[in-house]
Amino acid sequence: MLRRLPVVIAVLAAALLLVPAALAVRVHVRVEGKTRTIFGPAEPTLSVTANALDALEAASLAGEFYYHVTVTGFGPYVDQIGRYPAGASSGWVFKLNGVSPPVGADAVQLKAGDRVLWYWADFGPSGGPPTLELKRTARNCYRVLSQDDTGKTTTALGATLRAGGRSVHTRKGAACVGLHRGLVKATLAGAIRSNALA
Numbered sequence: 001m002l003r004r005l006p007v008v009i010a011v012l013a014a015a016l017l018l019v020p021a022a023l024a025v026r027v028h029v030r031v032e033g034k035t036r037t038i039f040g041p042a043e044p045t046l047s048v049t050a051n052a053l054d055a056l057e058a059a060s061l062a063g064e065f066y067y068h069v070t071v072t073g074f075g076p077y078v079d080q081i082g083r084y085p086a087g088a089s090s091g092w093v094f095k096l097n098g099v100s101p102p103v104g105a106d107a108v109q110l111k112a113g114d115r116v117l118w119y120w121a122d123f124g125p126s127g128g129p130p131t132l133e134l135k136r137t138a139r140n141c142y143r144v145l146s147q148d149d150t151g152k153t154t155t156a157l158g159a160t161l162r163a164g165g166r167s168v169h170t171r172k173g174a175a176c177v178g179l180h181r182g183l184v185k186a187t188l189a190g191a192i193r194s195n196a197l198a
Helices: 005-023 052-063
Strands: 025-032 037-039 045-048 067-072 075-081 090-096 115-122 131-138 141-147 153-155 160-163 166-169 174-176 184-187
Touching (some): 045 052, 075 090, 141 184
Antiparallel strands (some): 131 141
């Protein structure tokens, strides 16, 4: 038995290393900064251990950007991502599958395929800004939706599609951009930039 002890210890150590990897889920992550996309315009898939705060950590490692968490009486609070610290009525918030959860980022358990969006928000009397979601309707054609904090979507009237160096104003929230290189993204004054699509 003593001769087999090193083998048993090695097997147990390997099993302990594999357990966290087995518990990880693959989710889509994007981080929209105050003035530009910080990470994942096309919402890449990352391995995340448990929650939305872990998704930010995974994105930070993949994109090599800084973030800071302060521990408060309500739990961990992301008070800075990139160069911009939270303050007054502006700060960092997140959505899970288009919805702002009523709990902290450490309390939101993720499942495979979830979409996590962290973004800079300026809050006013009516709450935070809507977020834009871009959907492909046909080859080189797109529709832009605006999502509120509950995930309710409406057509993003007046949105602009950005494709390479060109801008295409949407009619009724949809437009075709024609042949283009690179990704297409939507913007609208007062809203958070959209995901990017080819």
